[in-house]
Amino acid sequence: MVDSNLRKNIVVLGGAGSIGSRLVHSLVSHGHQVTVVVRSLSSAVRIGRLAITIEQLDLSSAEPLQLKALFDNQDIVIDCSYCTGTDRDAVVEESRLVANLIMQAADAAKVEHVIHFGTISVYPNNGGVVCESTSCDYSGEVYGDGKLAAEQVFLDDNLYSSSVTVLQLPIVFGPFMNWTISVVNELSHGGLIMPEVTQGHCSPIFVDDVVKATETVLTRPFQGKQKILLSDVPVPWSEFYLAHAKLLSKSRLQLIDRKEFFESLEREERKEQPFNRLKREFSDDGDFRQLILSQFGIRTIYRLFKRHRGQAEIDKLKSSIAGPSSIKVTKALMSKNRVQLFDTLPKIQSDKAKSILDFTPTKFNVAIQHTGAWLEWARMVDSS
Amino acid sequence: MISVAYIGCGAVVQRSHLPALKLVDDFQPIAFVDHNQGRLQALAQEYPNAISTLDTAQAIEVADLIVIATPSGSHYKLAVEALMAGKHVLVEKPLALSQSQSAEMVRLAEEKDRLLAVSLVRRFMPQNRLFKDLVGMGVVGEIQSVVVSEGSVFNWPVQSVDFYDPELSGGGVLLDNGAHLLDLVLWWLGSTSLQSYFDDSQGGVEAECRVEMSMDGGANVVVEMSRLRKLSNKIEIEGDKGSLAMDLATGQITLRARDAQQFFQGGVDSSIAALTTIDLFASQYKGILQAISSKSLSSSNIVKGKESVASVSLIEQCYDIRQLLETRVM
Numbered sequence: 001m002v003d004s005n006l007r008k009n010i011v012v013l014g015g016a017g018s019i020g021s022r023l024v025h026s027l028v029s030h031g032h033q034v035t036v037v038v039r040s041l042s043s044a045v046r047i048g049r050l051a052i053t054i055e056q057l058d059l060s061s062a063e064p065l066q067l068k069a070l071f072d073n074q075d076i077v078i079d080c081s082y083c084t085g086t087d088r089d090a091v092v093e094e095s096r097l098v099a100n101l102i103m104q105a106a107d108a109a110k111v112e113h114v115i116h117f118g119t120i121s122v123y124p125n126n127g128g129v130v131c132e133s134t135s136c137d138y139s140g141e142v143y144g145d146g147k148l149a150a151e152q153v154f155l156d157d158n159l160y161s162s163s164v165t166v167l168q169l170p171i172v173f174g175p176f177m178n179w180t181i182s183v184v185n186e187l188s189h190g191g192l193i194m195p196e197v198t199q200g201h202c203s204p205i206f207v208d209d210v211v212k213a214t215e216t217v218l219t220r221p222f223q224g225k226q227k228i229l230l231s232d233v234p235v236p237w238s239e240f241y242l243a244h245a246k247l248l249s250k251s252r253l254q255l256i257d258r259k260e261f262f263e264s265l266e267r268e269e270r271k272e273q274p275f276n277r278l279k280r281e282f283s284d285d286g287d288f289r290q291l292i293l294s295q296f297g298i299r300t301i302y303r304l305f306k307r308h309r310g311q312a313e314i315d316k317l318k319s320s321i322a323g324p325s326s327i328k329v330t331k332a333l334m335s336k337n338r339v340q341l342f343d344t345l346p347k348i349q350s351d352k353a354k355s356i357l358d359f360t361p362t363k364f365n366v367a368i369q370h371t372g373a374w375l376e377w378a379r380m381v382d383s384s
Numbered sequence: 385m386i387s388v389a390y391i392g393c394g395a396v397v398q399r400s401h402l403p404a405l406k407l408v409d410d411f412q413p414i415a416f417v418d419h420n421q422g423r424l425q426a427l428a429q430e431y432p433n434a435i436s437t438l439d440t441a442q443a444i445e446v447a448d449l450i451v452i453a454t455p456s457g458s459h460y461k462l463a464v465e466a467l468m469a470g471k472h473v474l475v476e477k478p479l480a481l482s483q484s485q486s487a488e489m490v491r492l493a494e495e496k497d498r499l500l501a502v503s504l505v506r507r508f509m510p511q512n513r514l515f516k517d518l519v520g521m522g523v524v525g526e527i528q529s530v531v532v533s534e535g536s537v538f539n540w541p542v543q544s545v546d547f548y549d550p551e552l553s554g555g556g557v558l559l560d561n562g563a564h565l566l567d568l569v570l571w572w573l574g575s576t577s578l579q580s581y582f583d584d585s586q587g588g589v590e591a592e593c594r595v596e597m598s599m600d601g602g603a604n605v606v607v608e609m610s611r612l613r614k615l616s617n618k619i620e621i622e623g624d625k626g627s628l629a630m631d632l633a634t635g636q637i638t639l640r641a642r643d644a645q646q647f648f649q650g651g652v653d654s655s656i657a658a659l660t661t662i663d664l665f666a667s668q669y670k671g672i673l674q675a676i677s678s679k680s681l682s683s684s685n686i687v688k689g690k691e692s693v694a695s696v697s698l699i700e701q702c703y704d705i706r707q708l709l710e711t712r713v714m
Binding site for chain 1: 538539540541542543544545547548556584585586587588589590591611612613614615616711
C-alpha cells in the first residue's frame with residue numbers, strides 16, 4: 001500500500017489485456033483508485049474481481065468528449081491498448097487516430113502524466129543493437145508500424161502539452177502472457193525441434209517487472225516526453241525455450257544443429273501435410289465447398305470440425321487422408337517464420353531504465369519459477 | 385398461441401431463447417424490454433409485430449408468459465411484478481439471490497395459480513438424467529467423497545458492465561455457473577450441508593471459487609469453479625463399492641468396481657448427448673406449453689421455482705460465510 005498522498009486516480013486503457021490485468025491488480029493492491037476502459041467486456045473477467053470501475057469503450061470509434069469525461073479528475077492515464085488488424089495502412093491510421101484522441105482528452109482533462117506501452121518492434125529488425133536514440137522507420141510490418149504511428153503522436157513535443165512516458169517493451173513472458181502460452185503450446189503435443197543457435201537476440205522481460213517499472217514511473221515527477229526501453233539480461237532463444245520446456249513434466253525440446261534444422265525444414269516442406277491435403281480435398285469437391293472456403297478459410301472449417309466432431313474423429317479423418325503416420329505424435333519443427341523472427345530481433349543496449357527508474361529485473365530463473373507455478377495453477381503442464 | 389414478453393434481451397435471449405422459440409409452435413414473441421436501444425432496434429426489425437419498449441409494465445400487460453433475463457439482482461422484483469399481474473413466468477437462472485426472495489416468489493405463484501419456472505436446462509441433458517439414475521441406484525455403495533470441478537477460460541459475450549457490479553449482478557462464477565452446477569449436485573446427491581466457502585473476489589465479482597459441503601452420511605463434497613482456467617470438468621464420486629465419474633463436457637460416464645477393472649464406460653447415445661443448447665431451450669418451451677395446459681402446472685421438461693430454492697439458498701449461504709481464496713500465482 002502506498003502512502004495516502006501518493007495514491008492516484010488512474011485510468012487504464014486496454015486494462016483487460018494480459019499485461020493490463022496484472023498491472024491493474026497491482027495498482028489496486030497499492031491503494032490507487034482505478035478505472036479500466038475495455039473494448040470487450042468478456043475479457044475483463046480477471047479484473048472484474050477487483051474493486052474498480054469498468055467502462056466499455058472502443059477507442060477506435062470513441063468521441064473526444066467521451067474520453068475527456070473519463071479522464072476528468074484522473075491523475076494518470078496508462079495506455080496498454082493497441083490496434084489490431086491485417087491491413088497495415090488501416091492499422092497505422094487507426095493507431096494515429098487513437099493516440100491523438102487520448103492526448104487531446106488528456107490535455108483537456110489536465111492529467112498529470114500519460115504512460116503508453118510501446119514496443120521494441122518499432123526499431124529496425126536486423127539483429128543489430130538498439131537504444132532509445134536509434135532511429136525508427138516504418139517497416140511494413142503491421143504491429144510495429146501501428147505502434148510506431150502511435151508513439152510518434154505521444155512523443156511529439158509540438159502536438160500536446162501533457163507529459164508522456166513511453167515504456168518500450170521487448171518479449172514479455174510470465175503468467176497469462178501470450179509469449180509463455182504460445183511457447184508452451186509449441187512445446188506441447190509431442191514437442192518441438194529448433195536450431196540450437198539463432199542469430200538475433202532474445203531480451204525477455206518478466207511481466208511483473210513491467211508492472212514494477214510502470215509503478216515506479218508514477219512515483220517520479222516528470223515534465224515533458226520521454227521513452228524508456230525496458231530489458232532484461234539477454235538469454236539465447238534456445239535457453240528461453242529450454243527454460244519453458246523444463247517446466248513441463250517431460251522435456252519437450254530438441255535442439256539441433258542449425259544446418260541440420262534447415263535441411264529438415266526443407267524436406268518437411270516438400271511433403272504434403274495432412275492439413276494441406278484436407279484443404280485440397282475440400283477445394284476439389286465442388287463449387288459449394290469452394291464458396292465456403294472462400295468465405296471462411298480452411299482454418300475456420302478445421303476449427304469447426306474440431307469443435308463439433310471432437311478430436312478423436314479429427315484424428316480418424318487425418319488418418320484417412322494422410323495415412324496412419326500422420327497421427328503419430330512426433331516433435332514438430334519450429335516454423336520458418338518463427339526462426340526468421342528470432343534471427344532478426346535486435347539487442348537492447350540502454351541504461352535509461354536503470355538510471356531513471358532504478359530498474360532491476362527479476363532474475364530469469366526466478367521469473368521462470370513463478371511462471372512454472374502459474375502454469376501448474378492454470379493446468380497447462382501436460383502430464384502425458 | 386402463447387404470447388411471450390422478454391425482459392432483458394442480452395446474449396442468452398438472442399443465442400438460446402429466440403432461436404429455440406423458432407423450433408416450437410404455439411409461442412409468439414410480443415414484447416421486448418431492454419435498456420440498450422441498439423438491441424431493441426435490431427429486435428424490432430426482426431420481429432416487426434412485437435413491441436420494443438423500455439416500459440416493463442406495458443410488456444407484462446400484453447403477454448401471457450414473461451421471460452426474465454435481466455441481471456440476477458432484478459429477478460425477484462420483476463417476477464413478483466409479473467406474477468402479481470397474473471402472468472406465467474420463466475426466470476433465467478438463478479431464480480433469485482436469496483432463500484427468502486425465492487420462497488416469496490414460489491408462494492406468490494401458488495397463490496395466483498401461475499407457472500413459475502427457472503431456466504435450469506442442464507437438468508434436461510440425457511447424460512445428467514442417466515447420472516442421477518446411477519447415483520440413485522447406489523451403484524457405488526455408500527458415498528465417501530465427491531469432487532466436482534468445472535472451469536474454462538471465460539468467453540461469454542457479456543453485454544453490460546453491470547455483469548461486474550456485485551450489487552447488480554449478485555455475484556460471479558458461484559452465482560452464474562453455480563446456479564447450474566450446484567443445482568445439479570443437489571439434484572444428484574440430495575441434501576448436503578455447507579462447511580466452508582472460498583472465492584477470489586476483492587470487491588468485484590469472483591472468477592474462482594471452492595465450495596466445501598458434507599452429505600448426510602458424512603461424505604465430503606468439494607465443488608470448484610473457475611472462469612480463468614480449464615479445470616478437469618468432471619464429477620467423481622467415490623463409494624465403498626466403487627467409483628462413478630462423468631465428464632461434464634462430453635457426458636462420458638465411467639463406473640469402476642473397487643479393486644476391479646473398469647466395468648462400464650459409456651454414456652447416452654452420442655446423437656442424444658449432442659443436443660445443442662437451443663434444443664434444450666426448445667424442450668423447455670415445450671414443457672412450458674404442457675405445464676400451462678395442465679392443471680398441475682407441471683412437466684418433466686421444466687424446473688419449477690420451488691425445485692431451485694435449495695440451490696439458491698446454498699449460494700446465499702456461501703456468500704454469507706465467504707473467505708478469501710488465496711491465489712498466490714495470480
